[in-house]
Amino acid sequence: MPAGGRTDAHGATTSERILDAALGSFATRGYEASSLDALAVGLDIRKQTILYWFPSKEVLLEAVIDRSAIELSEALEASLASAGSGWARVEAVVRSVFRLAARRPELLGLVREMGRLGTPAATRFVSAVEPLVQRATGFLEAEMDAGHMRRHDPRLLLLAIYSTVIGMLTEVEVLRAFGEEPTARSLVRRRNEILELLRSALVTDAA
Amino acid sequence: MPAGGRTDAHGATTSERILDAALGSFATRGYEASSLDALAVGLDIRKQTILYWFPSKEVLLEAVIDRSAIELSEALEASLASAGSGWARVEAVVRSVFRLAARRPELLGLVREMGRLGTPAATRFVSAVEPLVQRATGFLEAEMDAGHMRRHDPRLLLLAIYSTVIGMLTEVEVLRAFGEEPTARSLVRRRNEILELLRSALVTDAA
DNA sequence: CGATCTGTCTACCATATGGTAAGTGACCGG
DNA sequence: CCGGTCACTTACCATATGGTAGACAGATCG
Numbered sequence: 001m002p003a004g005g006r007t008d009a010h011g012a013t014t015s016e017r018i019l020d021a022a023l024g025s026f027a028t029r030g031y032e033a034s035s036l037d038a039l040a041v042g043l044d045i046r047k048q049t050i051l052y053w054f055p056s057k058e059v060l061l062e063a064v065i066d067r068s069a070i071e072l073s074e075a076l077e078a079s080l081a082s083a084g085s086g087w088a089r090v091e092a093v094v095r096s097v098f099r100l101a102a103r104r105p106e107l108l109g110l111v112r113e114m115g116r117l118g119t120p121a122a123t124r125f126v127s128a129v130e131p132l133v134q135r136a137t138g139f140l141e142a143e144m145d146a147g148h149m150r151r152h153d154p155r156l157l158l159l160a161i162y163s164t165v166i167g168m169l170t171e172v173e174v175l176r177a178f179g180e181e182p183t184a185r186s187l188v189r190r191r192n193e194i195l196e197l198l199r200s201a202l203v204t205d206a207a
Numbered sequence: 208m209p210a211g212g213r214t215d216a217h218g219a220t221t222s223e224r225i226l227d228a229a230l231g232s233f234a235t236r237g238y239e240a241s242s243l244d245a246l247a248v249g250l251d252i253r254k255q256t257i258l259y260w261f262p263s264k265e266v267l268l269e270a271v272i273d274r275s276a277i278e279l280s281e282a283l284e285a286s287l288a289s290a291g292s293g294w295a296r297v298e299a300v301v302r303s304v305f306r307l308a309a310r311r312p313e314l315l316g317l318v319r320e321m322g323r324l325g326t327p328a329a330t331r332f333v334s335a336v337e338p339l340v341q342r343a344t345g346f347l348e349a350e351m352d353a354g355h356m357r358r359h360d361p362r363l364l365l366l367a368i369y370s371t372v373i374g375m376l377t378e379v380e381v382l383r384a385f386g387e388e389p390t391a392r393s394l395v396r397r398r399n400e401i402l403e404l405l406r407s408a409l410v411t412d413a414a
Numbered sequence: 415c416g417a418t419c420t421g422t423c424t425a426c427c428a429t430a431t432g433g434t435a436a437g438t439g440a441c442c443g444g
Numbered sequence: 445c446c447g448g449t450c451a452c453t454t455a456c457c458a459t460a461t462g463g464t465a466g467a468c469a470g471a472t473c474g
Contacts, residue, residue, distance in 0.1 A: 005451060014451080030323060032240035035431065047432085049452055057432065115380045116237060126384035133385065150407055156400040159385045160371050163378065167370020173322045177333035178340065178366045193363040200357055201408035212421060221421080242461065254462085256422055264462065 005053065015053040017043055023064050027109030031061055031117055061121055068110050069128035075100050076132055086148050087203050089139065091195055094165060098191040101169040102184065112170050133158065149202045157202075164194060212260065222260040224250055230271050234316030238268055238324055268328055275317050276335035282307050283339055293355050294410050296346065298402055301372060305398040308376040309391065319377050340365065356409045364409075371401060 004013030012020075021043050025034040036057060040047040054060035079096030083089045101108050114122045140154040168175075168190045172182060180186050211220030219227075228250050232241040243264060247254040261267035286303030290296045308315050321329045347361040375382075375397045379389060387393050 028323075030237050030239065032237065036433090037431070046453060048434095048454085051433070052452065055433090115378050116235075118380065122380040122383075126380065130384070152403065153396070153400060155385050155387070156397060157404070159375060159378075159382065159387070159397075160401060160404055162381065163374020164367050164371040166378075167374050168366060171322050171366075171370060171373075173325065173329040173333065174369065175366065176329075177337070178362050180362070180366070189360070190363060190366075193360055194367060196359065197364070197367055197408050201404050243463090244461070253423055255424085255464095258463065259421070259423095262463090 014045070014049065018045075018050055018053055018060070019064055019067055022060055023068060023110060024106045026061065026064060026113055027106040030113060031121075036060075061117075062124060064110070065114075065121060065125050066128070068107055069125050071104070072100070072107055072111070073129060073132060080135070086143060087199065090161075090198065090202070093136075094161075094195060094198070095191065097165055098169070098187060102187055105169075108166060108169050112166060147204060150204055161198065164197075168194060212256075221252070221256065225252075225257055225260060225267070226271055226274055229267055230275060230317060231313045233268065233271060233320055234313040237320060238328075243267075268324075269331060271317070272321075272328060272332050273335070275314055276332050278311070279307070279314055279318070280336060280339060287342070293350060294406065297368075297405065297409070300343075301368075301402060301405070302398065304372055305376070305394060309394055312376075315373060315376050319373060354411060357411055368405065371404075375401060 004015035007013050008017065018039070021039050022034070025039060025042075036047050036050050040050055050060070054063055075096060076093065079092050080089070083092035097108075111125075114125050136158050137154040140149065140152075140157060143149040144151045144154070175182065175186075180190070211222035214220050215224065225246070228246050229241070232246060232249075243254050243257050247257055257267070261270055282303060283300065286299050287296070290299035304315075318332075321332050343365050344361040347356065347359075347364060350356040351358045351361070382389065382393075387397070
């Protein structure tokens with residue numbers, strides 16, 4: 001039985017509920033714009049209960065980051081473990097990110113928020129996800145060496161892929177401007193568009 | 208002589224100086240996290256001078272958005288006016304956005320911030336830039352019809368291009384994680400990477 | 415010269431914020 | 445049954461926030 005306070009009707013501990021609400025708020029409103037008071041009201045809890053579990057707002061942020069980094073890493077590692085090789089591997093990862101976006105959009109929102117938080121919060125997240133970046137660049141490089149993919153700077157290529165995927169998943173307002181509704185159907189269309197785009201950009205005829 | 212208050216040593220009116228500082232702060236710290244007090248201190252001005260020119264923080268935001276939308280539109284329109292056709296046109300626009308990012312990074316930062324602001328602030332920006340989106344999708348569609356570019360959904364394609372470019376220009380923390388320093392040289396490398404990527408994704412052999 | 419207008423300032427204020435201090439009740443081992 | 449710990453609460457507090465009211469100096473104009 002994990003510590004974290006009394007459990008509610010759904011078996012969630014208080015500290016878990018706080019983390020969930022904080023993640024949602026940080027991801028959509030931003031860290032600085034999120035207030036402990038508002039969080040507490042939303043949870044029907046007193047602010048001091050939050051400060052009991054997380055002695056300061058910054059500590060709460062760190063906890064949210066750590067938990068999210070783990071969840072993100074696990075999701076990606078899982079998709080990598082079962083994925084094939086070559087282009088199929090890229091496709092599997094993109095698909096799993098889109099699945100994650102459908103199930104837990106706040107996670108992707110938090111990733112975007114990282115940029116604004118700067119050191120040391122972002123450093124925390126970055127170092128947690130670092131191994132994945134290493135694996136990914138290594139993989140891309142190998143595929144290029146094997147002639148399966150067009151040659152690019154693997155780090156910059158990864159950055160471009162990341163930007164495209166995250167952007168198409170999180171820029172809701174821009175999506176609206178481009179006439180895309182935030183529906184599941186639209187999500188699938190965006191995923192397929194990205195996959196097509198990446199495939200024609202990356203895969204060589206040799207593969 | 209445009210109104211806007213007394214002019215400083217460099218000929219800038221007070222209201223212009225306020226708009227500049229606000230743009231910078233909104234773009235990097237975010238709207239909600241920016242305070243009028245901090246803005247005033249940075250400008251060596253009293254907060255009430257800000258509220259004299261812009262009667263509320265929200266009005267200030269609207270003014271910043273309007274001015275930025277105009278500046279952005281003009282920069283893009285200019286690059287479109289002198290650009291050639293086909294792939295050269297896409298390349299010209301991407302290059303001009305990168306030039307803009309080097310000269311006025313806050314403009315791009317504000318675009319990213321739009322997503323968080325939601326209605327009605329984003330609507331304001333979106334409707335100001337809307338004509339550009341129309342022109343761009345129309346152009347892409349024509350190129351596809353002519354067989355110069357691979358067929359895609361033009362709106363989704365534009366969204367993908369936008370996401371990639373904005374992401375690679377604004378996600379400073381992620382850039383750091385990927386080992387890219389925020390230098391001019393790195394900017395050029397990122398630009399070239401994007402151009403290569405887009406070219407292999409879009410251009411058909413027929414072109 | 416006196417009245418008015420413009421731009422900026424000083425003096426406040428209600429509210430919201432992150433955080434401290436000290437309680438209260440339920441449970442638990444001895 | 446009783447002292448202590450755990451989870452959470454009420455009661456505050458200093459500071460920061462967006463915003464109001466009004467004074468004051470300099471220019472403009474009749």
